[in-house]
Amino acid sequence: MVIRTGNICAMLNHVQLTYYESKTSGVDIMIIIGVKIHDRTGMESDFVELSLGDVNYIDLWQPTKSKEKCPAYHTEGGSYLSLRTLKDVSKAYANYGFKPYDSSTIINENRIAKTETTDSGSNIYFDDGTFVRVRSKL
Known part of the structure; x- marks a missing residue:
C-alpha cells in the first residue's frame, strides 16, 4: 500500500x-x-x-x-x-503527535528538531530545517 x-x-x-x-x-x-x-x-x-x-x-x-x-x-x-x-x-490530530502551542499554531511534535526561546516567544525548528514562531515561551 x-x-x-x-x-x-x-x-x-x-x-x-x-x-x-x-x-x-x-x-x-x-x-x-x-x-x-x-x-x-x-x-x-x-x-x-x-x-x-x-x-x-x-x-x-x-x-x-x-x-x-x-x-x-x-x-x-x-x-x-x-x-x-x-x-x-488539535483534537482530531492529537493521536498523531499534534499539539497546540498558541492560539493560532498546532505543531507536529514528532517533527521537532529543536526549540529556541526568544524575547517574544519561541522558535520551533523542524527536521527539514524550517521553523515557525509561536507566542509561548518554551
Missing part, C-alpha cells in the same frame, strides 16, 4: 486528504477526517476517518450564522463536516 497526503481547497474549506493506493487493484481510496454534525460530545469519538467510498452524498451545510457554507459528508453511520477550526484539528 502506498500512502500519499496533501492539502486541497474544497469550496471555502481546507480539507486534509489521505490517499491509499492499493497495489493489487490500483484504485485510490480517499480518506478524510470529519467531525460529527449532530450530537457532539467534545470527546475523541466526535472525529471519524471517512472513506469517500462510504459517502452517500455531499451537500453544503451552514454550521454557524455566517454566510460561509462547507461540504457535509452523509454516510450510513451519520453526517460529518470537514475540520474547520484549530480546536477541532
Whole structure:
C-alpha cells in the first residue's frame, strides 16, 4: 500500500486528504477526517476517518450564522463536516503527535528538531530545517 497526503481547497474549506493506493487493484481510496454534525460530545469519538467510498452524498451545510457554507459528508453511520477550526484539528490530530502551542499554531511534535526561546516567544525548528514562531515561551 502506498500512502500519499496533501492539502486541497474544497469550496471555502481546507480539507486534509489521505490517499491509499492499493497495489493489487490500483484504485485510490480517499480518506478524510470529519467531525460529527449532530450530537457532539467534545470527546475523541466526535472525529471519524471517512472513506469517500462510504459517502452517500455531499451537500453544503451552514454550521454557524455566517454566510460561509462547507461540504457535509452523509454516510450510513451519520453526517460529518470537514475540520474547520484549530480546536477541532488539535483534537482530531492529537493521536498523531499534534499539539497546540498558541492560539493560532498546532505543531507536529514528532517533527521537532529543536526549540529556541526568544524575547517574544519561541522558535520551533523542524527536521527539514524550517521553523515557525509561536507566542509561548518554551
